[in-house]
Structures are given as C-alpha cells and as structure tokens.
Amino acid sequence: MASWIIANPLIAAAIGCAGGSAILLLWYLLRRPALSHATKLVLLAAIGVLPLATATTGNVAGFEATKARRFCGSCHVMTPYQNDSEDPHSPALAARHARNALFGEDNCYACHADYGMFGTIVTKAGGMRHIYEYVFHYHDMSLEEARRTIHIRKPFQNATCMHCHSTEGPSWNAIKEHASLLDRVRGGEVSCASVGCHGPAHPFSKLEDVR
Amino acid sequence: MTALRVSALLTLIGLAFMVWSMIEPTPLPVMLAMSVGQAFGTAAFGIYLWVVVRELRREYRRVPPQDRS
Numbered sequence: 001m002a003s004w005i006i007a008n009p010l011i012a013a014a015i016g017c018a019g020g021s022a023i024l025l026l027w028y029l030l031r032r033p034a035l036s037h038a039t040k041l042v043l044l045a046a047i048g049v050l051p052l053a054t055a056t057t058g059n060v061a062g063f064e065a066t067k068a069r070r071f072c073g074s075c076h077v078m079t080p081y082q083n084d085s086e087d088p089h090s091p092a093l094a095a096r097h098a099r100n101a102l103f104g105e106d107n108c109y110a111c112h113a114d115y116g117m118f119g120t121i122v123t124k125a126g127g128m129r130h131i132y133e134y135v136f137h138y139h140d141m142s143l144e145e146a147r148r149t150i151h152i153r154k155p156f157q158n159a160t161c162m163h164c165h166s167t168e169g170p171s172w173n174a175i176k177e178h179a180s181l182l183d184r185v186r187g188g189e190v191s192c193a194s195v196g197c198h199g200p201a202h203p204f205s206k207l208e209d210v211r
Numbered sequence: 212m213t214a215l216r217v218s219a220l221l222t223l224i225g226l227a228f229m230v231w232s233m234i235e236p237t238p239l240p241v242m243l244a245m246s247v248g249q250a251f252g253t254a255a256f257g258i259y260l261w262v263v264v265r266e267l268r269r270e271y272r273r274v275p276p277q278d279r280s
Contacts, residue, residue, distance in 0.1 A: 011233045018226045025219045035212055040263055043215065047222050047259045051252045058229045062245060065236035074237040131238050 010064075014057040021050035063120075066127060067109040069098070075134050077146040081108070081202055093193065093201040102164075111201065115163050126153075147205055156201070158185055161192045218258040225251030 024046035033039050065071055073082030084090050085098040085107055098107040114122040138146060165172060167186060173179050177197070184190040192198050200206050228248030232240040 014233055015230055018230050021226060022223060025223055029216060029219050035215070035262075035266065040266075043219075043259060047218055048256050051222055051226060051256070054226060054229050055249055055252060058233055058244065061233055062236065062241050065232075065241060068236070071236060071238070071241075128242075131242055134238070 008061065010057045010061040014054045014061060017050045017053040017057070021046045021054065024050070063124070066124070067106045069105050069108050072108040075130075075138075077134070077138050077141060077143065077150060080143060080147070080204060084202065084204060092203055093198055097201075111160060113160075115160065156191060156193050158188050158190075158192050162186070165192075212262060214258050214262050218255040218262070221251045221255035221258070225249065225255060 024042055028039070028043060028046065069082055069085055072078050081094070084092050085095050087095055088099065090096075094107065094111070097103045097111065100107075103110045109123075112123070113119060114126075116122065138150065141149065167173070167178070167182065173182070178185070181190050185192065190197070193200055225248045228240070228244045228251070232244030232248070
C-alpha cells in the first residue's frame with residue numbers, strides 16, 4: 001500500500017496534510033493550551049488550511065479513483081463485467097477496448113462517460129444514482145438475477161464511439177458498411193453496438209436470443 | 212473551550228473518512244468522504260470561525276470606546 005500511495009502524489013499530499021492536521025489537533029486536545037493568538041493560528045492550520053488541502057487533493061484523487069475499472073467492479077453485480085474486461089482472450093467489444101492502452105484501466109469510464117459540455121458532472125451524478133440503486137435494490141442480488149435485471153438506462157450513444165472513431169478517416173470509410181450507413185450512424189439511427197454490426201459490448205450480459 | 216474541542220474532534224472524524232477513501236477507493240468510502248467527511252469538516256471550521264469571531268468581539272468590547280482606533 002505504501003508504494004501505491006507514494007506513486008500517487010495527490011494521495012501522498014492529502015495523507016500528509018491529514019497527518020499534519022491530526023498531529024496539531026491531538027496536541028490541542030491533549031495539552032489543552034489557552035486560547036492565545038498562537039493557539040488560534042495553530043487551530044486555523046489544523047481545522048481550516050490542512051483539512052481544506054486534504055479535501056481538495058482528496059477530491060481530485062477520488063474523482064480519478066472513480067474512473068478506474070476496479071472501482072466499478074467493487075460492486076459485486078459488476079464483477080462479470082470487470083472479469084470480462086480483464087480477460088486477455090475475451091472477444092467482447094469492452095474487453096478489446098480494455099486491451100487498448102488509451103483505455104486501459106479506465107475502460108468503463110471511457111465508454112460510459114458523457115462527453116457533453118457538462119459531461120463530467122452528468123457522469124458523476126449518474127454514478128451517484130448507481131450507488132443509490134446498488135445499496136437499496138441490488139446489494140443482495142445474485143449475479144444471475146443481476147444479469148437478467150440490470151440494463152443500461154439509455155441506449156448506448158454512437159456519439160460516445162465517435163469521440164474516438166470520428167467517422168471522418170479514410171480507413172473507417174473504406175469499409176463499405178460504414179460508408180453506406182454513414183448518415184444513419186452519425187444520426188444514431190443505427191447503433192455501432194447493434195447485433196448486425198459490432199455487437200453488444202458485453203455479450204454475456206444479454207439474453208440468449210440477443211447473443 | 213468545549214466548542215473548539217468538539218470542532219477538533221469533528222475535524223479528526225472528517226479526516227478519517229477522507230483518508231479511508233484514499234486508502235480504499237471503493238464506492239462506500241469515497242461517497243462517505245465526499246459527503247459525511249466534508250460535512251464534518253465544514254461544520255468544524257464553522258465552529259472554529261464562530262469561536263474566533265466571538266473572542267474578537269469580546270476583546271473589542273473590553274477596549275474603552277475612546278481607545279478604539
């Protein structure tokens with residue numbers, strides 16, 4: 001764990017600030033000094049400045065942590081999705097993207113993020129709903145029941161694919177299916193992840209008749 | 212100062228939530244750090260400011276009006 005903290009400067013800084021604050025607070029609680037100007041300044045650092053620094057760096061580190069696949073996979077109903085993404089032999093669309101260094105450990109976020117103007121906020125707000133749903137509805141659900149019950153809330157947007165695959169490149173347009181469906185793909189009428197095209201990103205999660 | 216001791220304790224609890232979320236970045240610790248932890252920290256700092264402002268006002272009242280700058 002120590003190497004992981006040292007490898008993340010934000011986390012190391014946050015824990016350092018929290019440690020400094022805790023030392024000053026314990027000194028105040030145990031020694032009970034008079035409330036002089038010096039004590040007020042020490043408490044300003046211990047209750048104000050250092051915790052604020054911890055919260056700021058901790059928030060940034062927290063937002064980064066929520067992008068990681070292991071974060072998504074920490075809810076048990078997402079375990080099959082995480083395992084499939086980490087399977088080096090899986091032919092699934094999600095797994096193939098996970099093997100791409102540009103996606104790597106953050107492949108869940110890369111494909112499920114909203115890339116609009118307020119995309120990060122919208123994505124995080126959606127994540128809050130996921131936590132709510134998990135805690136109150138899916139916490140005790142079996143994996144098989146979860147596979148049948150849990151579905152993506154809105155149809156997967158081609159715009160997410162087009163964030164990387166712009167549909168402008170000559171190699172993309174050289175594929176005749178792409179060229180013939182260009183407008184319908186851009187307009188979202190034909191899904192990139194439909195069965196006749198690239199197929200669902202998580203095929204194991206679909207019912208038998210969709211596979 | 213009881214209020215400041217409460218403030219110090221609230222800060223320690225808030226910091227514990229934040230550090231927990233960094234050591235174990237799973238949904239529950241991260242959510243608790245960003246909600247409960249930060250609420251505790253904000254409340255603690257509010258109490259600190261309230262105590263300091265109250266002290267400053269007391270000191271100000273102790274000074275005779277003709278000596279105030």
